[in-house]
Amino acid sequence: MSFLQNNIYYIGAFGLIMIGLLTVLVKHNLIKVIIGLSIMDTGINLFLIAIGYLRNGTAPIFSSPEVESILMVDPVPQALVLTAIVIGVAVLALALSLAIRLYKHFGTLDLHKIKELKW
Template sequence: MGGNLLSNYGEAIAMILFGIGFSNLLLQKNLIKKIIGLNIMDTAVYLFLAEKGFIMGRKAPIVVDGIQAVENYINPVPSGLVLTGIVVSVSVTALMLSLTIRLYRRYHTLDLDEISARLKKEGL
């Protein structure tokens, strides 16, 4: 396995996506855009784990045709981590969106700086 960019393009794309999501999370003031940035970061992590768990020429770890040698199958742990992460990510996204709706109903804006200024004005 080579260490160059062409042979590891999946990992490179995952890192680029993570950077896009992270910069979006830091630079945007709109709460919905921040949530989108966090979801892009989540997706990048899942892509990275899936790329690391994939081995060319191997199959999913389901024993068929009596082949039980470990060398014929991929490691199932990264796939399990990705599935678990997706479930957690959907739950966190739903919670963030519901809190964003509550903030919008109270302050009539999604600008985080404006919400912070109004909170300071209210003394909270």
């Protein structure tokens, strides 16, 4: 039980990454693939945050001069996640615009039906 308690964030993060990866690999519908990419991104962000977590930690903000600096969580992963989220949004926007164009051209979003380019 304590194993689960200790590692639940890691398990959750990698669970999300795996779900996302599986969606990308298995699904045929482009929108679902994009959703899979998004889930994977979320899992990665959660993983990064979990790495910097300190038990019973607080946010690293000195909102008033009395705040003590002990037990503050690591600020670096939070900064990294901020960047990673923005990058995820950027990729998502581009992928969706490509999906719109793809649908205009082929009339379908099923990736198995879109196989004009040979390997």
